[in-house]
Amino acid sequence: MEVKIKSSRLELTDAIRKYIETKMAMTEKYLGAKVKVINCDFEIAKTVGGQSKGDIFRAEVNLQVPHEILRVEKTETDLYKAIDKVKDHLELVVKKYKEKLIDKKRGK
Numbered sequence: 001m002e003v004k005i006k007s008s009r010l011e012l013t014d015a016i017r018k019y020i021e022t023k024m025a026m027t028e029k030y031l032g033a034k035v036k037v038i039n040c041d042f043e044i045a046k047t048v049g050g051q052s053k054g055d056i057f058r059a060e061v062n063l064q065v066p067h068e069i070l071r072v073e074k075t076e077t078d079l080y081k082a083i084d085k086v087k088d089h090l091e092l093v094v095k096k097y098k099e100k101l102i103d104k105k106r107g108k
Helices: 014-031 079-106
Strands: 004-008 039-048 055-065 068-076
Touching: 004 014, 014 039, 014 055, 014 079, 039 079, 055 079, 068 079
Parallel strands: 004 039
Antiparallel strands: 039 055, 055 068
């Protein structure tokens, strides 16, 4: 699966790129061979949360699969935590999507 990574107000280093690709590869394994990913867009951004909060990082993934777009967005004070939360939540969304496909095949 090819992951298109976009960054806003943040330098995209090789370390961040590899980290995102590793996490998304784990998600691809979870999808299995039956679900074909059409497009995968991953966006990271840095926003200012104010004096008390400091910098806030946003991670968002849009995973286009047949007949649907699976979208997850998370914010966190640490970029790597935001990426991890997106991956974890995306696995839940993928699981629901796969169950939905199975239910449709069974006629429920």
